[in-house]
Structures are given as structure tokens and as C-alpha cells.
Amino acid sequence: FGSHDGIIVIAATNRPDILDPALLRPGRFDRQVTVNYPDINGREAILKVHAKNKPMEASVNLAAVAKTTAGFTGADLANLLNEAALLAARRGKSLIGMDDIEDAFIKVIAGPKKKSRAMKEREKKNTAYHEAGHAIIAHVLPTMDPVQQISIIPSGNALGYTLNPPTEDKYSVYKNELKEKISMLLGGRAAEEIIFGDVSGGASNDIQRATDIAKKMVTQLGMSSVLGLRAFGSDHGEVFLGRDFASSQDYSDETAAKIDAEIHAIITEAYERAKQILNDNIDKLHFIAEFLVKNEIMDGEQFKAAMEGTPTFEELEEMTAAKQRKSREENEERRRKQEEERRIREEEAKKAAEEDAKKKSRKTEGLSSETDFDDAESNTAETEVESIDASENSDYDDVTTEETSEEAQDLEIEESASDDEKKDDEP
Structure with a gap:
């Protein structure tokens, strides 16, 4: 290649840590640009770009959707709105609502709902208390994000879920926040133990995540008052050899x-703190779990109302019904507008067709008039010619008649003279 060939070579990778350093030397791929996940803005x-051709209800707040989708890529966001549009279409709606977007969000992160998967009454009740335990602790602890939805409908591999996605982008983690996160994760197991005196295996993933956070606090983040500011364990970066080969224990057994x-x-x-919070809010725990057993889903507004007040089931259900009515009204209004727009388009098309027909008719009549005029001119010319011929013939007849009359007079004179001569000759 020449020095001015105009070719720029660009490469992309999700694992820069495993690239050969020789590839990154000056003069090669020496300029590195890190493309992070999009922030909230x-x-x-x-979302606004992908929502341009999708009709939305007035209640849809894309800024709120952006807050709850931290960590989503552009492709993830496009898929989210496409899933929401499909859900709205399956529900017979002409507008996409926030409920469609929320359900699509859950489908993307937790998997599709498995309503056909029947649970025994004990499992259903256990799941309800488990998820209620997560939600209550998330609400009480100040560093946790607000609960958006609680469900005991099986989704993916889970029997239920408590959804409290981050409402803002976070770039730092703090010790107290991590400890409260562990308490929230263990809140489901704590609720089972408090209510049933027994525990299920449904908390296995929660326990694994809690252990990973605690281990990271101790071995990587230096958040242990006992072990001090040290990082334990080294990583050689050999990602293809597995973790046992890639990392080594650089500390003693002690x-x-x-x-x-x-x-x-x-x-x-963290677990003891979770149990204490649930015991302090035992009435709320029973109320929310019983509501879930009856309705299977509790949204964020219903949960907040239950935690901050003393509503009845009927009042909470009316909150959902009111949102559904508003959604239906907006969709009906949208249908009416679409019908009116369709009617106007049809009328305009009909008028345009009539105008075209009139123009064609006038054009046809104009051609016909020109033809008639030409025929009339032709007939007039022929008549004039015939008149001229007739006039000329009449003049000829007059001349002939006059000439004949003169000849007759001359003949009569001659005959009269002849008779006179004859009389003179007589004796």
C-alpha cells in the first residue's frame, strides 16, 4: 500500500484483554477507542429513533423507559420496542402502552411468561412470600432501587421475580450498598423461614449471587476490616483454559x-438484617403475599400504595383497572381518528377520481365540438360552392333567355316584313 491510499483499517473486539500486544504496537492498532453502553440520555x-414509526399512548414515557434500561445496547432497545409492538398487536391494540413496554422488558430480561405451567397451592404461596420478602427489603433499604413489578407467574427458569431495575447509571459501588444488595437477595429465603419454618431450593440463585458479591468485597475491593486493603488471587488472563487454570492462590491456607x-x-x-426488616413489616408481608396469590402480579404503584398505606385489595385492583380503562379509551380514540382519516382519504380519492372523469369528459367534448365545427365548415363550404354554381347557372340561363328573346323578335320582324312585301305584290 502507498502512504496516501486513503484506506483506514478498523477492528473491533469485546475482549481486548486477550489480544496479542504486538497487534497494538505504535503504527499498528495503536489508537484505541472504547465504546461503552449508551448512558441514560x-x-x-x-428509543425516540425506534419509536418514530410506532404509535404510542399518551402515557408512554420514554425517559422513564430509558431510566430502567441501564446496560441495554442500541440493539436491545430496538428489540424492546419491537416486542412491545408485537404484544400490543396481540392484545388488539392500535397504540403501544407502558404496560406493553414493561411486559416486553420483563420478557427480554427474564424470558417469556409460562402461564400454562401450573403450580401447586403450596408452591404458589411459597413463591408469593418469597417475592414479597425481596420487595419489602428493597423498599425499606435506602440504597435499593424502587420496585417496578412483582410476579409469581413462572418466567424463564424462575417461578417468579421481583423487578427493581436501576433508575440511573452507576459507575461506582459502595460497601453499604453492596451489603444492602445482599440483604435484598436473601430476603426471599428469610421470608420463607419466617412464615413456613422451612426453606425451599428456590433461593439457590439468590444465594449464589450474594456469595459472589461478598467474595468480591473481601478479595478484590478491600472492603474487609479483618483482611485489610488487599486483593487476593491473581488472574493470568488465560480465558480459554478455565478459571482453575487461569487463576492461582497467592495466599496461605490460613x-x-x-x-x-x-x-x-x-x-x-445481611441475612439477619433481612429477617429483622421482615419481622418489623410482617403485616405488609402477609398482605402483599396474599394479593399475589390472588392476582399473580403487583405493579410498582400498587406495591408502593401497600407499603405506605392500608389499601384494600379492591382499591389496588381499581388502580390497575383505571389504567386499563384509560388505555382502552386512548386506543378507541386512536381507532376513531384512524377511521376518520381513512374516510377523509376515501372522499378525497373519490373527488379526485370525479375531477379526473370530468376533465376527461370535457376533453372528449372539446374534441367532439372541434370535429363538428370542422364538419360544419366543410358543409358550409360545400353549400357555398353549390350556391355559386347555381348562381352561375342562373346567370347563364338569363343570358340564354335574353338571347333567345332577341332572336324571336328579329324573326317576328322578318316575318312581318315578309308579309308586307307579299301584300304589296298583290294587285
């Missing part, structure tokens, strides 16, 4: 025991 702008003890202490403390 970027997500809102992307230190390993201390690490395990510190992880256990963090988790135990």
Missing part, C-alpha cells in the same frame, strides 16, 4: 480460612 435518544470466615460473616449479617 443516549438510551432515550435511541488466609484462605480468614477469607471464608469474612465472607460468611458478611452474608450472615
